[in-house]
Amino acid sequence: MAWGSEFLGQAGPLLTLAVVILGLPSVTGQILAGVLMGHAGLGLFDANALDGLEPLTHLALGLIAVTVGAHLNVQRLRNAGKRLVYLLLAESIVVPLAVFAALYFLPGSSPQLALLLATIAIAxxxxxxxxxxxxxxxxxxxxxxLVAAVALNNMACIVLFEVARSAGSSLGGPSLPGLGEAAGGALGELVLAxxxxxxxxLAMDQFARLAVRPERVxxxxxLALVFTTxxxxxxxxxxxxxxxxLGIVQTNITRVRSHLVDSVFADFEPTILAIFFTLAGLHLDTLHLQQAGFMAFAYFLARAAGKWLAANSAMRLAGATEGVRRNLGPALIPQAGVAVGLVIVIQNDPAYAHLAGLLSAVVLSVVTVNEILGPLLTRMALGRVGEVGKDRLRLxxxxxxxxIVTEFRAESKEDAILELSELLIASHGLHAVDRENFLASILDREKQASTCLGEGLSVPHGILPRGFPMAGVMALSRQGLAFDTPDGKPVHCMVLLGTSPEERDRHLQVLATLARTVGLGPDFQDQLFxxxxxxxASELLHGDEFEDFNYFLEASDEEPSQS
Structure with missing residues (x-):
């Protein structure tokens, strides 16, 4: 079915272009293109044709999973742990409880069906x-x-689904395995996966170290993706x-974040994803809405309410900013690949033959709505928090x-510099840098002249080896650090910079920007300190109000790669 994938690769983008012109996400256009060409529309693809395109679906799902896993970089999520743990717990408890409670007493439902749908709703x-x-x-x-939360809630969904499937099948009759044995089997499958x-x-990492030519990587x-799947x-x-x-381990053992995703899959990922979403549209059938009826409506509302409540309460407990707290719930509404994959698991399980049809109708009908409405909600959420268009290098x-660290304390400037130099190397993954030499360069600079600039700002800096990008860490102290300063005021903001010789110009630009904004801007000072x-603090630094100073760099000014 080579012609099929080629046709999808062309038809999807055509309708996508029309949708983008209307201001809608391209994903919506790709799905609608599939609906138009599928059974619900022109009927250009029959069941046999779709079966022939199934390998593309598996490849796309694998690529998606690797991409999401690559965002679970421990180094990058250092300060996000509290938010993510609370959110994972809330989504794993609140969402399934809301869906289970909404479906349990409905006509035609059963404990097994409600339990399975409750776990699928997490994803x-x-x-x-x-x-x-x-x-x-x-x-x-x-x-x-958002992206880290999606990776975690998909993991939780898969784990809880397998447990629920084992528990549900154990309720189906005495000939089926006991609950403990089935749960143990499910756990074994998860560990094996x-x-x-x-x-x-790990094997891919070793291969990448030995491979000289990029095309071999x-x-x-x-091959690693296909083999894993x-x-x-x-x-x-x-x-x-x-x-x-695979994505999680890879992104945490390579020096460059998301190496497989950013460097290897970047060229063909958009095409694969476009075909995947078009295929998703091809599989959708308006008949599912008629079959599922009120149960699908209840599932949709309960899941949406559960997502909003879980996200809002978790972010409130974690002390997240208002923008994150208000918009995270709607952004988590989209549901497709994982949910559809779990439906297929149920369809192939003889223990659930009696309810596979109804479960499929409910999930697929809600997926139909979510995959058209969901991208719009996610895009609106991104716009409301002001992060659209920010994926460009800034000063x-x-x-x-x-x-960044808040509530920072240190007995002396030397202690502060030592602690921040360790944080800089750890948070930027500069493990190849000689720690002692870097620390010595900072202290030598301090001996020449104090880097306490006054007005609560101190900017110590050291020298990184050639080829390393500019790095920095920020420490904020509300009560202030009692260092020797030119104006006698305590230091509330300490920014430690590490700069290689070839980035001297950018270093001077950063110093000037910090002096103008943090050192001389009382309004910004008050918010940051x-x-x-x-x-x-990160939202303040990268917000629209600070854009005149923390400006976007031209392509020619991009960071050098590590050697």
Missing amino acids: TAPATIVAVVKETRSKGVFVKT AGIGAGVA TTGAV GLATSLGVSPLLACLV MDFLQEEN NATSPAH
Whole structure:
């Protein structure tokens, strides 16, 4: 069916262009293109044709899972842990409880059906989120929280679904395995899937170190993706979870963040995703809405309410900024790939033959609505938090949430510099830098002249080896640090910079910007010095109000790559 994939690759973008002109996400256009060509529209593709395109679906789902997993970089999520843990717990409890309660007493429902739908409801569509984020070139605290949350809720969904499936089948009759045995089997499958993903990631990392030519790395990465998906499928474990772990392990063991995703898959990822969303539209059938009826409506409302309540309460407990708290729930509405994959699992499980049809109708009908409405909600959320168009290099792009610490304390300037130099190396992943030499360069500069500029600002700086990008960390102290300053005022903001010799000009620009804004701007000072969290400080630095100073750099000024 080579002609089929070629046709999809052309037809999807055509309708996408029309939709984009109307101001809608391209994902919506791709899905609508599939609906138009499928059974609900012109009927250009029959069941046999769709079966022939199934390998593309598996490849796309694997790529999506790797992409999402690559965003779970421990280094980048250093200050986001509290938000993500609370959100994971809230989504794993509130959403399934809301859906289960809404469906349990409905006519035609059953404990098994309600339990399975409750766990499926946890998942957010990673492909939709990634596609909308990339299309809008969004970047910031909200995007980091959103994408990491999607990866985590998909993992939770898969785990809880397998447990629910085992528990539900155990309720089906005495001949089926006991609950404990079934749950143990499900856990074993999950561990095996994770082991496959981790093993392939480690092997891929070794291959990338040995490969000299970039095209060989690309070939190896594609083979790794196909092998992971195929091996997991053949062993009867979740290929989504295996690929998710592949992305997680890979992004945490390579020096360059998301190497496979950013460097290897970047060229063909848009085409694969466009075909995937068009295929998703081809599978959608308006008949599902008629079959599911009120149950699908109840599922949709309960899931949406659960997502909003879980996100809002979790972000409130975590002390997240207002923009994140208000907009995260709607952005988590999209649901597609993982949910559809779990439906297929139920369809192939003989223990659930009696309810597979109704479950499929409910999930697929809600997916139909969510995949048209969801991208719009996600895009609106990104716009409201002000992160659209921010995925471009800025003057102080090296100061992100993970590079900021609040409520900072130190007995002396030397202690502060020592602690911040360690944070700079750790948070930027500069493990190849000689720590002692870097620290010595900072202290030598301090001996020449104090870097306390007055008005609560101190900017110590050291020298990084050639080839390393500019790096920095920011420490904020409400009560102030009692250092020797020219104006006798305590230091409330300490920015430690690390700069290689070839970035001297940018270093001077950063110093001037910090002096003008932090040192001389009382309004900005008050907000920054009293930031309640690293996320709050990051939003201030990268917000629209600060854009005149933290401006976008031209392409020629992009950071050099590490050698």
